[in-house]
Amino acid sequence: MPTVTLSFADGDRAVFAARSGETILAAARRAGIALASDCEIGDCQTCRSTCLAGEIEYDELSSISLSPGEVEAGEILPCVAAAATDLEVHLPYERGKLIAAKPFSIKVERIDRLSSSVVGISARMLGLSALKFLPGQYVNLQVPGTSEWRSYSMANAPGEQRVLEFFVRLLDDGIMSRYLAERAAPGDVIQCRGPQGTFYLRSGERPVLMVAGGTGVAPMTSMLSQMIASKEYRPVALCFGVNRTDDLFLLDQLAKFRQVLPSFDFRIAVAEGTGKPDLHCGFVTDLIDAESAANSDVYLCGPPAMTERARTIVTEFGAPASSIFAEKFIATAGGAV
Numbered sequence: 642m643p644t645v646t647l648s649f650a651d652g653d654r655a656v657f658a659a660r661s662g663e664t665i666l667a668a669a670r671r672a673g674i675a676l677a678s679d680c681e682i683g684d685c686q687t688c689r690s691t692c693l694a695g696e697i698e699y700d701e702l703s704s705i706s707l708s709p710g711e712v713e714a715g716e717i718l719p720c721v722a723a724a725a726t727d728l729e730v731h732l733p734y735e736r737g738k739l740i741a742a743k744p745f746s747i748k749v750e751r752i753d754r755l756s757s758s759v760v761g762i763s764a765r766m767l768g769l770s771a772l773k774f775l776p777g778q779y780v781n782l783q784v785p786g787t788s789e790w791r792s793y794s795m796a797n798a799p800g801e802q803r804v805l806e807f808f809v810r811l812l813d814d815g816i817m818s819r820y821l822a823e824r825a826a827p828g829d830v831i832q833c834r835g836p837q838g839t840f841y842l843r844s845g846e847r848p849v850l851m852v853a854g855g856t857g858v859a860p861m862t863s864m865l866s867q868m869i870a871s872k873e874y875r876p877v878a879l880c881f882g883v884n885r886t887d888d889l890f891l892l893d894q895l896a897k898f899r900q901v902l903p904s905f906d907f908r909i910a911v912a913e914g915t916g917k918p919d920l921h922c923g924f925v926t927d928l929i930d931a932e933s934a935a936n937s938d939v940y941l942c943g944p945p946a947m948t949e950r951a952r953t954i955v956t957e958f959g960a961p962a963s964s965i966f967a968e969k970f971i972a973t974a975g976g977a978v
């Protein structure tokens with residue numbers, strides 16, 4: 642049986658044997674080792690890790706959501722990858738920070754139209770215990786009246802009086818969008834499961850560069866709120882991009898962050914032109930500057946093309962892979978949106 646050696650970002654290690662054809666995730670579980678996972682079918686990339694040595698194999702029926710470049714760079718999805726030889730795998734999160742996902746319910750308190758394409762939901766957790774999560778993580782929400790689940794990052798900091806806030810991008814054929822347009826109301830109860838994801842604010846004193854597309858700004862606002870709540874101030878630059886001017890939202894909130902955080906700046910890009918001098922006309926990735934990229938912990942969240950382009954740019958500017966953290970929106974079941 643191949644031996645799998647795991648190394649976590651906090652230096653913890655684990656070693657176990659994998660049976661033939663058994664996924665790395667299943668083999669770890671059998672050995673009593675918890676790993677980050679969500680969809681467990683190769684879609685969401687929550688389990689995404691790096692193979693440092695050895696060969697893996699995928700079942701031919703598995704759908705692999707990694708890009709060819711990511712596969713070439715050694716990225717793997719342990720929920721669907723099996724060990725073909727002895728393996729060394731690096732997991733990009735701290736083992737000691739893993740929080741087990743659990744089912745819980747929330748009651749909707751407010752539904753606010755934030756822009757032409759974004760709705761904000763504020764909801765209160767039901768039950769006795771508040772959800773523990775790390776700023777940047779997401780939860781899965783069951784769309785009321787359906788059996789469908791969608792993933793949304795929390796936009797507020799953990800511990801805020803049992804309240805969870807989400808930004809939902811409205812899609813023409815989106816099932817959550819239809820719920821919000823046709824029947825959502827304060828008082829609705831939504832079933833949830835979480836927290837999920839390994840995209841969370843790492844501690845430390847290094848400056849932070851955030852690059853967000855659309856509602857990908859939600860985990861960034863959670864991280865910024867957490868910095869304020871914990872008074873752990875670090876220099877932060879946020880590059881925030883939308884498609885059109887009427888997609889813009891959150892500008893007042895970002896201005897408030899700038900008043901409170903000692904060193905916070907944000908830059909806005911609008912892809913389809915603005916006519917406003919303080920907004921960049923173009924892609925959010927145009928706003929990334931070399932010095933910030935090279936000297937910061939970099940957080941990327943948004944559509945796959947944006948996050949992959951941003952990763953390429955910050956890497957070319959000298960950011961090491963170990964300082965880049967990314968969450969892709971994947972518009973089907975799974976990825977945080």
Ligand code: FES
Pocket residue numbers: 677678679680681682683684685686687688689718719720721975
């Ligand atoms: S848990 Fe592996 S891709 Fe979703």
